[in-house]
Amino acid sequence: xxxxxxxxxxxxxxxxxxxxxxxxxxxxxxxxxxxxxxxxxxxxxxxxxxxxxxxxxxxxxxxxxxxxxxxxxxxxxxxxxxxxxxxxxxxxxxxxxxxxxxxxxxxxxxxxxxxxxxxxxxxxxxxxxxxxxxxxxxxxxxxxxxxxxxxxxxxxxxxxxxxxxxxxxxxxxxxxxxxxxxxxxxxxxxxxxxxxxxxxxxxxxxxxxxxxxxxxxxxxxxxxxxxxxxxxxxxxxxxxxxxxxxxxxxxxxxxxxxxxxxxxxxxxxxxxxxxxxxxxxxxxxxxxxxxxxxxxxxxxxxxxxxxxxxxxxxxxxxxxxxxxxxxxxxxxxxxxxxxxxxxxxxxxxxxxxxxxxxxxxxxxxxxxxxxxxxxxxxxxxxxxxxxxxxxxxxxxxxxxxxxxxxxxxxxxxxxxxxxxxxxxxxxxxxxxxxxxxxxxxxxxxxxxxxxxxxxxxxx
Amino acid sequence: xxxxxxxxxxxxxxxxxxxxxxxxxxxxxxxxxxxxxxxxxxxxxxxxxxxxxxxxxxxxxxxxxxxxxxxxxxxxxxxxxxxxxxxxxxxxxxxxxxxxxxxxxxxxxxxxxxxxxxxxxxxxxxxxxxxxxxxxxxxxxxxxxxxxxxxxxxxxxxxxxxxxxxxxxxxxxxxxxxxxxxxxxxxxxxxxxxxxxxxxxxxxxxxxxxxxxxxxxxxxxxxxxxxxxxxxxxxxxxxxxxxxxxxxxxxxxxxxxxxxxxxxxxxxxxxxxxxxxxxxxxxxxxxxxxxxxxxxxxxxxxxxxxxxxxxxxxxxxxxxxxxxxxxxxxxxxxxxxxxxxxxxxxxxxxxxxxxxxxxxxxxxxxxxxxxxxxxxxxxxxxxxxxxxxxxxxxxxxxxxxxxxxxxxxxxxxxxxxxxxxxxxxxxxxxxxxxxxxxxxxxxxxxxxxxxxxxxxxxxxxxx
Numbered sequence: 042x043x044x045x046x047x048x049x050x051x052x053x054x055x056x057x058x059x060x061x062x063x064x065x066x067x068x069x070x071x072x073x074x075x076x077x078x079x080x081x082x083x084x085x086x087x088x089x090x091x092x093x094x095x096x097x098x099x100x101x102x103x104x105x106x107x108x109x110x111x112x113x114x115x116x117x118x119x120x121x122x123x124x125x126x127x128x129x130x131x132x133x134x135x136x137x138x139x140x141x142x143x144x145x146x147x148x149x150x151x152x153x154x155x156x157x158x159x160x161x162x163x164x165x166x167x168x169x170x171x172x173x174x175x176x177x178x179x180x181x182x183x184x185x186x187x188x189x190x191x192x193x194x195x196x197x198x199x200x201x202x203x204x205x206x207x208x209x210x211x212x213x214x215x216x217x218x219x220x221x222x223x224x225x226x227x228x229x230x231x232x233x234x235x236x237x238x239x240x241x242x243x244x245x246x247x248x249x250x251x252x253x254x255x256x257x258x259x260x261x262x263x264x265x266x267x268x269x270x271x272x273x274x275x276x277x278x279x280x281x282x283x284x285x286x287x288x289x290x291x292x293x294x295x296x297x298x299x300x301x302x303x304x305x306x307x308x309x310x311x312x313x314x315x316x317x318x319x320x321x322x323x324x325x326x327x328x329x330x331x332x333x334x335x336x337x338x339x340x341x342x343x344x345x346x347x348x349x350x351x352x353x354x355x356x357x358x359x360x361x362x363x364x365x366x367x368x369x370x371x372x373x374x375x376x377x378x379x380x381x382x383x384x385x386x387x388x389x390x391x392x393x394x395x396x397x398x399x400x401x402x403x404x405x406x407x408x409x410x411x412x413x414x415x416x417x418x419x420x421x422x423x424x425x426x427x428x429x430x431x432x433x434x435x436x437x438x439x440x441x442x443x444x445x446x447x448x449x450x451x452x453x454x455x456x457x458x459x460x461x462x463x464x465x466x467x468x469x470x471x472x473x474x475x476x477x478x479x480x481x482x483x484x485x486x487x488x489x490x491x492x493x494x495x496x497x498x499x500x
Numbered sequence: 501x502x503x504x505x506x507x508x509x510x511x512x513x514x515x516x517x518x519x520x521x522x523x524x525x526x527x528x529x530x531x532x533x534x535x536x537x538x539x540x541x542x543x544x545x546x547x548x549x550x551x552x553x554x555x556x557x558x559x560x561x562x563x564x565x566x567x568x569x570x571x572x573x574x575x576x577x578x579x580x581x582x583x584x585x586x587x588x589x590x591x592x593x594x595x596x597x598x599x600x601x602x603x604x605x606x607x608x609x610x611x612x613x614x615x616x617x618x619x620x621x622x623x624x625x626x627x628x629x630x631x632x633x634x635x636x637x638x639x640x641x642x643x644x645x646x647x648x649x650x651x652x653x654x655x656x657x658x659x660x661x662x663x664x665x666x667x668x669x670x671x672x673x674x675x676x677x678x679x680x681x682x683x684x685x686x687x688x689x690x691x692x693x694x695x696x697x698x699x700x701x702x703x704x705x706x707x708x709x710x711x712x713x714x715x716x717x718x719x720x721x722x723x724x725x726x727x728x729x730x731x732x733x734x735x736x737x738x739x740x741x742x743x744x745x746x747x748x749x750x751x752x753x754x755x756x757x758x759x760x761x762x763x764x765x766x767x768x769x770x771x772x773x774x775x776x777x778x779x780x781x782x783x784x785x786x787x788x789x790x791x792x793x794x795x796x797x798x799x800x801x802x803x804x805x806x807x808x809x810x811x812x813x814x815x816x817x818x819x820x821x822x823x824x825x826x827x828x829x830x831x832x833x834x835x836x837x838x839x840x841x842x843x844x845x846x847x848x849x850x851x852x853x854x855x856x857x858x859x860x861x862x863x864x865x866x867x868x869x870x871x872x873x874x875x876x877x878x879x880x881x882x883x884x885x886x887x888x889x890x891x892x893x894x895x896x897x898x899x900x901x902x903x904x905x906x907x908x909x910x911x912x913x914x915x916x917x918x919x920x921x922x923x924x925x926x927x928x929x930x931x932x933x934x935x936x937x938x939x940x941x942x943x944x945x946x947x948x949x950x951x952x953x954x955x956x957x958x959x960x961x962x963x
Contacts, residue, residue, distance in 0.1 A: 062591040068564065100896055103897055110897075112536060136533060137534040188592050188594055444585075
């Protein structure tokens with residue numbers, strides 16, 4: 042493989058854009074923390090900041106998931122900015138404890154409270170002291186200044202915060218901890234199906250599969266009535282190992298490894314054949330489980346789906362944008378389908394991503410000299426500019442890619458976050474053999490719709 | 501008095517029923533910390549007023565989240581360019597927080613001007629930009645001198661106030677201080693007007709403009725739906741301001757009256773009655789017999805066939821109840837339109853209402869109507885459960901709370917899909933309301949697997 046051609050921070054357009062972000066392709070840390078905490082049963086997230094933070098995040102989440110989303114706010118105002126947010130935070134904890142009765146409150150900081158220097162952990166301690174003897178929920182401070190990192194780091198910090206505060210060493214449970222690193226409820230559902238088929242006892246950290254794809258019922262209003270429980274989070278310290286399905290969300294696994302000597306592996310997001318193989322193998326490595334016939338059968342069905350579709354997909358050029366783990370896994374999968382992932386765009390800078398990209402051609406013929414254009418720390422402006430010169434047949438990414446796709450006259454395969462202009466974002470799955478089968482079919486049908494006529498002949 | 505629903509002690513006075521003692525809820529108080537508020541921040545308020553200006557760059561000076569969560573969400577349409585839909589941020593990072601973000605802001609403004617040659621660059625201060633003390637005014641001034649492009653500071657730190665209305669005012673002030681009165685129209689007529697507080701959500705302004713133009717008025721600018729900044733710059737030469745969203749824009753109209761002597765008329769183009777009253781008010785203002793004649797014609801033509809077109813919808817909707825929980829103006833401006841469909845508004849409320857807003861609501865609603873201020877998500881769910889309206893009008897955050905409860909929902913905010921203003925808009929409004937209320941899905945949502953009989957709730961709904 043030749044060197045990957047990297048264009049960093051808009052360096053591709055040196056005369057044009059150095060400073061501004063135009064059409065962002067990433068969100069802020071608190072957003073990721075909210076996403077993680079929504080997978081914890083009977084939990085609520087409290088954002089310590091201005092009321093707009095929680096409201097605008099809820100807006101984005103709710104239009105993607107088409108579910109009500111509850112995020113509380115400490116609703117800071119000018120006075121609290123001068124004198125500190127202690128009063129509002131104490132008051133908020135009291136109000137939530139009394140009225141919402143959650144099992145757990147994730148207190149997430151914002152750029153405002155980080156900058157004014159509120160000691161959230163200290164204030165929480167003070168609150169606990171003031172309420173000695175009373176039944177209080179678990180209260181977990183999660184520091185997520187939005188001027189650092191992105192929603193990916195926020196997700197990682199929240200998951201780590203949960204195990205740091207709750208994990209308790211007792212007796213081995215023979216379970217596997219799984220950190221999905223991805224917010225699609227349907228994807229987590231696919232992961233759970235695999236674990237169930239493998240007969241692998243597991244703790245999903247955190248499990249949004251039911252809370253964020255809930256039935257039409259008033260009982261689902263309010264705090265999530267399903268998801269990972271506190272007892273499960275405590276029990277993560279007794280598992281046989283942690284598998285993180287994302288290279289960027291493995292802090293919780295590393296923490297458990299360091300503190301409780303629990304093996305931790307971070308593997309590529311299990312999208313496509315080889316990445317799902319890695320997941321199954323990782324489960325087998327940590328347990329003495331055998332691979333059941335059903336898994337072999339699903340794997341065979343995925344291969345069958347790829348073979349069925351290969352004639353339509355061969356050497357279709359694809360651009361992919363979004364979170365690094367998603368982009369690299371999806372690139373690997375479309376390569377398995379015979380497509381060429383020629384432009385890859387991520388919102389952050391990541392050495393792990395750059396390493397992973399190099400593994401895409403492994404074991405695949407026709408990828409000698411594979412050299413995608415990589416836009417690192419890039420926005421959708423950079424992507425748009427790149428696609429003006431590097432022409433592709435298909436764009437894969439969230440709804441914000443629609444304008445670019447329209448301009449280029451190519452279809453947009455909507456995946457990632459947010460997807461607000463199509464139905465069913467919470468039900469889009471790409472993980473595991475079965476999720477990959479659905480994706481392979483949908484992708485190929487999109488190619489058929491755009492590049493073949495009604496009779497099935499190439500246009 | 502028995503509380504309307506179970507809630508915090510301090511929140512009880514924020515809900516009242518017209519005709520039962522207190523007729524105006526307590527309002528304009530800070531959000532109770534720890535509740536799931538439906539409010540946004542001051543930055544959001546300012547952005548709402550200014551974002552529809554189509555030829556401008558809206559640059560958010562702050563960390564990425566403020567821009568990433570709010571770009572291109574307004575639903576304002578444009579008949580011209582789409583520069584306003586870009587999400588621009590200075591993307592402040594740790595280093596900028598420590599050393600200040602002014603240099604980065606300056607460089608970003610210069611760069612964006614070079615890339616897009618916009619009509620203006622609006623620079624919004626976010627919470628953290630305010631806390632680190634970036635002097636965005638002087639940066640904007642300096643950048644404007646260098647580029648010749650209008651670079652307009654919007655001092656909209658989110659934490660400034662608990663009421664988004666302050667953000668509206670800040671947005672209006674930015675226009676007053678930096679735009680309005682800075683250019684002269686080529687020609688002037690005695691019938692020059694501005695449409696103020698109309699944001700062209702889903703294309704509303706296109707249902708209003710043709711009516712006004714047929715009357716013979718000359719529209720200098722719309723502030724700010726489907727507008728360009730240069731037109732707003734000339735708006736001080738108007739003889740009249742007509743104000744649609746009085747929540748966000750009376751403030752601007754008042755300021756323009758003080759500074760430029762432009763009188764204003766409050767108008768409302770939602771519903772037939774409101775539309776024709778508004779048109780006649782404008783005609784009366786100009787007091788030109790020919791215009792009055794023309795206006796009468798327009799109204800005649802406008803209402804012709806409307807009854808016939810909405811007949812089918814009205815038959816299904818008559819007697820059904822409506823709850824409104826909206827950003828401001830719509831809490832009273834829609835009531836008459838629903839009555840024209842034979843529907844009854846049983847609850848209305850706003851997230852950021854001031855005393856005068858609730859006075860207005862009180863005047864408009866019938867006795868027995870529930871009026872609610874700043875309901876958080878729990879309260880909203882409880883109110884819907886208690887009153888079981890046949891329809892909730894609100895925005896994206898409330899949508900799924902309502903639908904999970906089996907309460908039909910119609911989006912009147914960012915995600916609205918058709919224009920509702922004017923005569924034709926009213927027919928589309930009737931159609932959209934019917935689609936929300938009369939869909940057979942609501943018959944299914946209350947069925948149970950083990951019984952094919954209609955449940956009690958469905959029976960209630962059907963009656």
